[in-house]
Amino acid sequence: xxxxxxxxxxQAKGLKLDLTRGKxxxxxxxxxxxxxELPGAADFRAADGTDxxxxxxxxxxxxxxxxxxxxxxxxxxxxLALGNASLQIMHDVIANALLSAVPGAPRRWVDEGxxxxxxxxxxxxxxxxxxxxxxxxMVPVAxxxxxxxxxxxxxLVAADPxxxxxxxxxxxxxxxxxVYSAETVRRLAAMPTAAPDFRIFWDNAYALHDxxxxxxxxxxxxxxxxxxxxxxxxxxxxxxxxxxxAGSGVAFFGSxxxxxxxxxxxxxxxxxxxxxxxxxxxxxxxxxxxxVLAHMAKHRALLAPRFAAVEHVLERELGGRGIARWTRPEGxxxxxxxxxxxxxxxxxxxxxxxxxxxxxAGAAFPYGHDPRDHxxxxxxxxxxxxxxxxxMEAVALCVRLAAEEHKVVTEGGVxx
Amino acid sequence: xxxxxxxxxxQAKGLKLDLTRGKxxxxxxxxxxxxxELPGAADFRAADGTDxxxxxxxxxxxxxxxxxxxxxxxxxxxxLALGNASLQIMHDVIANALLSAVPGAPRRWVDEGxxxxxxxxxxxxxxxxxxxxxxxxMVPVAxxxxxxxxxxxxxLVAADPxxxxxxxxxxxxxxxxxVYSAETVRRLAAMPTAAPDFRIFWDNAYALHDxxxxxxxxxxxxxxxxxxxxxxxxxxxxxxxxxxxAGSGVAFFGSxxxxxxxxxxxxxxxxxxxxxxxxxxxxxxxxxxxxVLAHMAKHRALLAPRFAAVEHVLERELGGRGIARWTRPEGxxxxxxxxxxxxxxxxxxxxxxxxxxxxxAGAAFPYGHDPRDHxxxxxxxxxxxxxxxxxMEAVALCVRLAAEEHKVVTEGGVxx
Numbered sequence: 001x002x003x004x005x006x007x008x009x010x011q012a013k014g015l016k017l018d019l020t021r022g023k024x025x026x027x028x029x030x031x032x033x034x035x036x037e038l039p040g041a042a043d044f045r046a047a048d049g050t051d052x053x054x055x056x057x058x059x060x061x062x063x064x065x066x067x068x069x070x071x072x073x074x075x076x077x078x079x080l081a082l083g084n085a086s087l088q089i090m091h092d093v094i095a096n097a098l099l100s101a102v103p104g105a106p107r108r109w110v111d112e113g114x115x116x117x118x119x120x121x122x123x124x125x126x127x128x129x130x131x132x133x134x135x136x137x138m139v140p141v142a143x144x145x146x147x148x149x150x151x152x153x154x155x156l157v158a159a160d161p162x163x164x165x166x167x168x169x170x171x172x173x174x175x176x177x178x179v180y181s182a183e184t185v186r187r188l189a190a191m192p193t194a195a196p197d198f199r200i201f202w203d204n205a206y207a208l209h210d211x212x213x214x215x216x217x218x219x220x221x222x223x224x225x226x227x228x229x230x231x232x233x234x235x236x237x238x239x240x241x242x243x244x245x246a247g248s249g250v251a252f253f254g255s256x257x258x259x260x261x262x263x264x265x266x267x268x269x270x271x272x273x274x275x276x277x278x279x280x281x282x283x284x285x286x287x288x289x290x291x292v293l294a295h296m297a298k299h300r301a302l303l304a305p306r307f308a309a310v311e312h313v314l315e316r317e318l319g320g321r322g323i324a325r326w327t328r329p330e331g332x333x334x335x336x337x338x339x340x341x342x343x344x345x346x347x348x349x350x351x352x353x354x355x356x357x358x359x360x361a362g363a364a365f366p367y368g369h370d371p372r373d374h375x376x377x378x379x380x381x382x383x384x385x386x387x388x389x390x391x392m393e394a395v396a397l398c399v400r401l402a403a404e405e406h407k408v409v410t411e412g413g414v415x416x
Numbered sequence: 417x418x419x420x421x422x423x424x425x426x427q428a429k430g431l432k433l434d435l436t437r438g439k440x441x442x443x444x445x446x447x448x449x450x451x452x453e454l455p456g457a458a459d460f461r462a463a464d465g466t467d468x469x470x471x472x473x474x475x476x477x478x479x480x481x482x483x484x485x486x487x488x489x490x491x492x493x494x495x496l497a498l499g500n501a502s503l504q505i506m507h508d509v510i511a512n513a514l515l516s517a518v519p520g521a522p523r524r525w526v527d528e529g530x531x532x533x534x535x536x537x538x539x540x541x542x543x544x545x546x547x548x549x550x551x552x553x554m555v556p557v558a559x560x561x562x563x564x565x566x567x568x569x570x571x572l573v574a575a576d577p578x579x580x581x582x583x584x585x586x587x588x589x590x591x592x593x594x595v596y597s598a599e600t601v602r603r604l605a606a607m608p609t610a611a612p613d614f615r616i617f618w619d620n621a622y623a624l625h626d627x628x629x630x631x632x633x634x635x636x637x638x639x640x641x642x643x644x645x646x647x648x649x650x651x652x653x654x655x656x657x658x659x660x661x662a663g664s665g666v667a668f669f670g671s672x673x674x675x676x677x678x679x680x681x682x683x684x685x686x687x688x689x690x691x692x693x694x695x696x697x698x699x700x701x702x703x704x705x706x707x708v709l710a711h712m713a714k715h716r717a718l719l720a721p722r723f724a725a726v727e728h729v730l731e732r733e734l735g736g737r738g739i740a741r742w743t744r745p746e747g748x749x750x751x752x753x754x755x756x757x758x759x760x761x762x763x764x765x766x767x768x769x770x771x772x773x774x775x776x777a778g779a780a781f782p783y784g785h786d787p788r789d790h791x792x793x794x795x796x797x798x799x800x801x802x803x804x805x806x807x808m809e810a811v812a813l814c815v816r817l818a819a820e821e822h823k824v825v826t827e828g829g830v831x832x
Contacts, residue, residue: 021471023470023471024470026467029460029467029469029470032469033457033458034457035693036455036456036457036458036459036460036469036693037453037454037456037457038452038453039452040452040453041449041450041452041453042449042452043452044445044452051442051445052663052664053445053448053452053661053662053663053664054439054440054445054661054662054663055437055439055657055662055663056663057663083499083500084499084690084691085687085688085689087686087687087688088686088687091685091686091687092508092686095511095515098515099511099514099515099526099550100549110515110526126685126688129684129685130685130686132685133516133682133685134515241471245469245470245693246469246470246471246688247468247469247470247471247472247473247688247689247690247691247692247693248468248469248691248692248693248694266549268545269507269542269545269546269548269549270503270504270507270508270546271501271503271504271507272501272503272542272662272663273501273663274500274663275500275663275664275691275694276663276664277452277661277663277664278664278691278694
């Protein structure tokens with residue numbers, strides 16, 4: 001049977017599967033069912049007596065900060081517990097930097113001729129979306145397996161004062177799954193930058209999302225920056241979106257004392273405070289930091305078999321063929337699949353026409369453009385194991401078909 | 417006994433009372449105790465089957481929008497249910513207008529030489545704080561008892577294209593309690609403006625907060641704008657902060673289809689969605705629009721006696737003396753007290769030194785400056801009736817003392 005015939009059979013199955021987004025599965029959300037009836041009708045007082053139902057408390061509930069401070073490696077006084085979306089905090093921090101000079105900045109970013117961000121790629125499409133929305137020019141930098149190509153990063157930031165920021169997903173990076181090495185963290189913190197107001201946007205979204213029983217062991221960017229004499233260089237973001245409920249978690253911001261003061265002062269004009277009842281709900285649910293880790297172990301028990309299934313099918317169907325490479329992440333939410341140059345969009349199209357939705361090819365690159373058209377992000381968390389195996393078999397077939405037909409076109413000059 | 421002697425006795429009581437902010441009382445928050453255990457561990461599906469625990473749903477839960485649409489007089493398709501704070505939406509809409517041209521704007525507001533907002537005064541200090549934070553110049557306009565002085569407003573907006581916005585709290589205005597008349601609403605909607613991108617920020621915070629059994633009867637600004645051929649003129653804001661839980665409610669945005677599209681597109685870059693579980697919680701709690709109105713009747717039962725107590729003490733202590741005027745609001749959260757010119761700060765100081773915290777004099781004016789130093793905002797909602805009566809007696813004494821001593825100074829030339 002030819003690959004085209006196999007593909008016709010696949011299409012005949014009428015699949016309807018979705019690997020597009022890193023969404024927790026219903027089983028994962030069920031782990032937090034307790035939250036849906038917490039804190040309980042008579043429980044609304046914080047440890048200090050605060051009535052969480054009322055206004056106030058701009059910086060978040062101290063006992064929730066106490067739980068997450070050691071988990072995120074950020075001192076309690078430098079950690080804020082805020083709303084339901086860390087993306088919103090990142091967006092708002094950039095809006096704030098555009099409209100109010102960050103500590104050490106000569107002026108507001110909106111008054112700069114041009115603002116440029118470095119974007120390690122492949123990366124998180126929503127980060128790039130925020131830059132596009134604000135007209136911030138994005139410059140891609142390659143990832144190496146232990147963080148961005150630091151020679152390139154150092155060269156760029158030393159030369160160009162327009163480079164004001166850099167996105168990083170330092171633990172189990174989206175989508176490559178790599179963890180930035182201690183040396184990468186040290187160099188990011190210490191490198192000379194032409195811009196005095198250069199900021200690293202350290203999206204530690206997967207800080208707690210190990211797929212093995214080893215923690216990621218990510219070095220503290222805030223410590224590294226302080227030690228290097230650049231204490232205000234990093235903004236750190238995290239959330240419980242993939243810990244508790246994806247739309248109803250708590251997001252965190254951590255940074256140097258000066259940056260935290262800067263943000264607090266601006267936030268005081270933006271809101272009277274975050275949803276403290278939801279923060280109390282999380283305190284009651286977790287109890288303490290160990291409670292969070294125990295909870296993450298339950299996620300791991302659901303996620304690890306899914307990642308194993310992806311690896312199993314990819315290895316069985318594509319291993320040794322020389323047409324694909326993929327990551328074997330030890331944490332996070334994604335597998336990054338590389339196909340022959342010029343084939344990614346075709347694989348996504350073939351998969352779609354066989355009923356398997358994949359993240360659009362190029363989505364993990366600035367402006368949605370993968371110059372080599374070779375990278376595909378796979379998100380195994382949401383489907384059931386059975387669905388996932390079916391979907392991955394379909395994807396593998398699409399990769400083989402696209403690779404074969406691409407080879408005919410590029411090497412044989414024959415239009416298929 | 418002289419007023420000074422009475423004041424010394426008052427100070428000796430060692431009161432510790434707070435009339436500063438429009439916070440719901442614990443009894444009011446108790447009315448929403450049910451929310452603290454909703455939706456319940458097994459209840460997380462919206463009417464359309466959406467799992468509210470997961471990501472998505474940028475514009476809010478349709479069934480919550482359905483409940484509030486008739487209450488706010490905004491068509492469902494033009495109403496968004498968002499986060500926990502309408503202040504944040506107002507702030508973010510201005511940040512968005514600064515950084516992305518609003519429909520009909522020739523350019524982003526940040527690219528204008530200067531942006532000016534009209535501020536009906538006395539008004540809400542947090543509105544003015546947002547303007548200050550963004551460097552928007554504020555021009556005060558007098559309130560009349562049925563909305564701003566429209567002759568003045570029309571004259572200003574017709575002449576000056578820098579005037580891009582105007583704050584309005586149209587129902588039970590903070591702090592004067594007035595409701596904008598139908599004629600005011602019509603003129604606001606129809607008036608020619610020099611700026612093609614002029615926007616009314618219609619903070620309908622007290623839409624449901626009647627203190628009598630009559631509804632405020634506010635005319636629809638969106639309808640009036642559409643009828644006048646200025647469909648995109650008004651941004652409408654509301655929230656359940658003073659309906660359910662002050663820090664954990666749901667905020668709403670309503671506007672013309674073009675404005676809603678503009679904001680949705682920008683919000684899509686800022687967040688993956690609001691806390692839908694909290695929205696479902698509110699749906700389960702209220703059931704329908706009548707449930708909201710029944711709930712508001714319970715608030716009224718707690719608030720109306722407090723406002724009556726304020727009126728009673730003020731009338732008894734200050735009535736007929738010719739030294740004070742005050743509002744008798746039929747809704748909202750505040751009483752506005754006017755004392756002789758030059759006395760407000762002194763009253764607040766005297767009250768503070770007698771243990772009664774009042775909103776700082778001038779807070780209800782742009783830049784915190786009341787040019788006549790004559791207005792004080794009283795917030796009766798939070799204290800118990802007993803505390804409130806004590807506090808108001810103290811305030812009344814402070815008014816009498818300040819007025820008497822001021823008269824001696826200004827008429828007699830004698831320093832006290």
